[in-house]
Amino acid sequence: MPGIVNCPKEAIMPVKDALEALSGKWKIPILVSLSRGTKRFKEISKEVGGITDKMLSKELKDLEMNLLVSRKVLDTFPPTVEYSWTDHSRTLGKLIHELQSWGKLHRKKIIEG
């Protein structure tokens, strides 16, 4: 397969690193939601759909720790919190695009059998 590094360990290690940072079913959907601009907690929750507040809060913390989301507290009363992409999450553009294209292709394949 073109482009895939040949030695198994060398080929598998970076994939494991990527999967660890993006683990679970929520992190990438959260990043896709934020790809359209800065958002508040409830806005992300609404767009991603089906995620509990507890899970969203945990995933946002993980993403922040991995430098993939930035969190800003605005000096309003009460204070409001905004989440946005970082320069580092911008590097995920191609990968997310590939996931979208493959997801469409896979759905078609599975439906057609």
Place this chain on the structure above:
Amino acid sequence: MPGIVNCPKEAIMPVKDALEALSGKWKIPILVSLSRGTKRFKEISKEVGGITDKMLSKELKDLEMNLLVSRKVLDTFPPTVEYSWTDHSRTLGKLIHELQSWGKLHRKKIIEG
């Protein structure tokens, strides 16, 4: 971000589909191992590293169900089983390549901080 479909639900749904088929930390490493040719259970286990036989057997069944792995029983004594890529898993080439490149970039970013 270039190429990412703009309407949230439309942008997130295919990503959820892809993540469901490739869920967990083992399926893609297994596919990377098989990207280098047909393999037996123990060979995959050795290359992926750190996976239990029970988990590998479950993940191979999931992958087979999603048309991403083909399983062949050879008429030897005792019978031997071989696993290989399918035409459908070949469509994952670009996505796996993106995961590898991003995994390397992410490791560098996290180490450099």
